[in-house]
Amino acid sequence: MPTSLVTGGAGFLGSHLCDRLLERGHRVICVDNLETGSLRNIDHIRSERFEFLPLDITEHYEVPGPVDFVYHMASPASPIDYARLPLHTLKVGAYGTHNTLGLAKFKRARFLLASTSEVYGDPLVHPQPESYWGNVNPIGPRGVYDEAKRYAEALTMAYLRQQGVNTCIARIFNTYGPRMRPNDGRAVPTFLRQALTDKPVTVFGDGSQTRSFCYVDDLVEGLILLAESGVHEPVNIGNPDEMSLLDMAKLVVELTESRSEIVFEALPVDDPKVRQPDITRARELLGWEPRTPLRDGLTATIEHMTGQLRQPA
Numbered sequence: 001m002p003t004s005l006v007t008g009g010a011g012f013l014g015s016h017l018c019d020r021l022l023e024r025g026h027r028v029i030c031v032d033n034l035e036t037g038s039l040r041n042i043d044h045i046r047s048e049r050f051e052f053l054p055l056d057i058t059e060h061y062e063v064p065g066p067v068d069f070v071y072h073m074a075s076p077a078s079p080i081d082y083a084r085l086p087l088h089t090l091k092v093g094a095y096g097t098h099n100t101l102g103l104a105k106f107k108r109a110r111f112l113l114a115s116t117s118e119v120y121g122d123p124l125v126h127p128q129p130e131s132y133w134g135n136v137n138p139i140g141p142r143g144v145y146d147e148a149k150r151y152a153e154a155l156t157m158a159y160l161r162q163q164g165v166n167t168c169i170a171r172i173f174n175t176y177g178p179r180m181r182p183n184d185g186r187a188v189p190t191f192l193r194q195a196l197t198d199k200p201v202t203v204f205g206d207g208s209q210t211r212s213f214c215y216v217d218d219l220v221e222g223l224i225l226l227a228e229s230g231v232h233e234p235v236n237i238g239n240p241d242e243m244s245l246l247d248m249a250k251l252v253v254e255l256t257e258s259r260s261e262i263v264f265e266a267l268p269v270d271d272p273k274v275r276q277p278d279i280t281r282a283r284e285l286l287g288w289e290p291r292t293p294l295r296d297g298l299t300a301t302i303e304h305m306t307g308q309l310r311q312p313a
């Protein structure tokens with residue numbers, strides 16, 4: 001039975017990854033300090049093959065027994081979180097990635113880095129292929145996240161080239177789905193929370209900036225295919241269907257049958273104007289592409305968030 005270690009396994013993406021790996025018969029070790037994740041995301045898991053270790057990966061850590069795959073998902077990921085935790089975000093990208101790569105080396109495990117489309121910054125190339133080096137502002141408020149991930153990518157390649165660790169890098173584009181926190185500040189959960197409570201839906205700027213939204217099940221499938229491949233170079237994992245944030249806000253209002261009006265607020269600093277993955281590499285090397293229609297994914301997300309909003313905080 002293969003063993004997978006998932007750092008950040010109690011977070012949004014990490015918890016879905018734990019679910020899918022357990023379905024595939026893996027033993028799963030979930031490491032998380034619950035900084036932005038929650039036990040609620042994993043308390044439905046009843047498997048004896050699942051173990052939760054409450055550890056901070058910025059400190060040296062060890063896990064028991066053999067490990068075949070390391071999915072390094074831990075990091076604050078929403079702009080609200082990394083604005084609140086700028087130094088921690090840099091430390092997770094640096095020390096946390098060092099410690100986790102060292103552990104993968106010791107265990108002789110395949111290592112997957114959860115990187116991000118934010119390594120492309122405010123892109124000057126559209127759509128973004130993996131060969132694009134990006135346009136990142138290192139000293140802006142988003143720099144702590146973007147540069148932490150760029151450093152983590154450099155570190156991963158150094159462990160591959162110098163230490164012989166079997167690594168891969170997933171550049172994850174905007175992903176949505178059940179278990180996103182209603183107040184995490186990202187566009188989809190914010191629009192959903194506002195629409196489900198009939199509050200004004202706040203769109204930044206004039207809403208013409210674009211994003212490409214991937215449903216979490218598709219994303220997790222792409223991560224597993226990449227981890228189980230022999231690919232070492234970065235691979236974009238995301239949905240190439242691009243839409244404006246204003247159109248997303250309108251769709252959310254329609255699907256939730258909300259009485260909310262759409263209002264416009266100032267654009268955040270360094271907010272990327274466009275975002276669309278070129279997924280040719282994922283198609284060719286992994287045979288992967290997203291399958292879930294946006295309306296289906298949003299409907300599942302709405303159902304989950306409706307339940308969350310009814311629960312006490």
Ligand code: NAD
Pocket residue numbers: 007008009010011012013014031032033034035036037038055056057058072073074075076077078092096114115116117171172173174175176
């Ligand atoms: P999330 O905040 O829900 O999950 C991150 C998890 O990491 C949380 O459970 C948190 O408690 C944990 N964590 C943070 N610091 C830690 C530490 N020092 N030690 C142990 N655990 C720690 O975020 P997410 O959306 O699930 O993102 C998961 C990963 O995917 C992140 O690395 C993020 O950068 C990347 N990513 C996500 C998206 C997206 O759209 N969700 C897009 C691009 C990249």
